[in-house]
Amino acid sequence: MSAAGVRGQAGVPRPVGVRSADPWRERVGSGDWDAIAAEIDEFGGALLPRLLTGAEAAAIRSMYPDGRLFRSTVNMGRHRFGEGEYRYFKAPYPEPIERLKQALYPRLLPIARDWQARLGRAAPWPGTLDEWLDMCQRAGQVKSTAILLRYGQGDWNALHRDLYGELVFPLQVVINLSEPGVDHTGGEFLLLEQRPRAQSRGTATLLPHGHGYLFTTRDRPVRSARGWSAAPVRHGVSAIRSGERYTLGLVFHDAAQSQS
Numbered sequence: 001m002s003a004a005g006v007r008g009q010a011g012v013p014r015p016v017g018v019r020s021a022d023p024w025r026e027r028v029g030s031g032d033w034d035a036i037a038a039e040i041d042e043f044g045g046a047l048l049p050r051l052l053t054g055a056e057a058a059a060i061r062s063m064y065p066d067g068r069l070f071r072s073t074v075n076m077g078r079h080r081f082g083e084g085e086y087r088y089f090k091a092p093y094p095e096p097i098e099r100l101k102q103a104l105y106p107r108l109l110p111i112a113r114d115w116q117a118r119l120g121r122a123a124p125w126p127g128t129l130d131e132w133l134d135m136c137q138r139a140g141q142v143k144s145t146a147i148l149l150r151y152g153q154g155d156w157n158a159l160h161r162d163l164y165g166e167l168v169f170p171l172q173v174v175i176n177l178s179e180p181g182v183d184h185t186g187g188e189f190l191l192l193e194q195r196p197r198a199q200s201r202g203t204a205t206l207l208p209h210g211h212g213y214l215f216t217t218r219d220r221p222v223r224s225a226r227g228w229s230a231a232p233v234r235h236g237v238s239a240i241r242s243g244e245r246y247t248l249g250l251v252f253h254d255a256a257q258s259q260s
């Protein structure tokens, strides 16, 4: 950890002094990114360090009822997406959301480029999130995609992929704003990987409070007889058995006008 940070409450690095580095980049950078890349290569998902303190997670949870912050609300039962509700943040995003997306993008980029090379595909993603979102905008993908999800007892999220147009960033992050075992039981994060010419593999993860979880958005390279093939990956959430579970979903492409 850099000299500019000290361990704050609950193990979250906190900036000190006027010359401290961007605290969001520092938090994101406190993970062992070689180990994270190895983990996502093996399982299609990987736990990230704690990205939000308890107070910050509570502050984001408390945004849920404030209609001014959101561009639309999705009733998951009505769309047969599961049960529960989520809301799309309006751009510009509240500061922690914008800063986390900015801090995460350059860490995800080498993994995305590496995957694309293995799959023999061209990597369209520029070095910064702003440049990439400009490309989305020019392609008509102009709508914000960060979401705040709220699940009560019995709610769940059907297995899906967050694709919103031709342009896709292949990795995304979810953060648990609630504390498993305290605020909710059940509500495991699920990944389902469709393996080439084989049965699918499932992975369930109880996301620790305030931590990020990095996972595959559309598909990822897996070894096959002829080298590498693209394995489609879906994600979802098992039923919440008790309590409430709030999460923050960060997708790195924006959405076409025709998408919700």
Ligand SMILES: O=C(O)CCC(=O)C(=O)O
Residues within 6 Å of the ligand: 149, 157, 162, 173, 174, 189, 235, 236, 237, 247, 248, 249, 250
């Ligand atoms: O609530 C979760 O853990 C997953 C939410 C989700 O579908 C997403 O972040 O894209």
Ligand SMILES: [Fe+2]
Residues within 6 Å of the ligand: 160, 161, 162, 235, 249
């Ligand atoms: Fe999703």
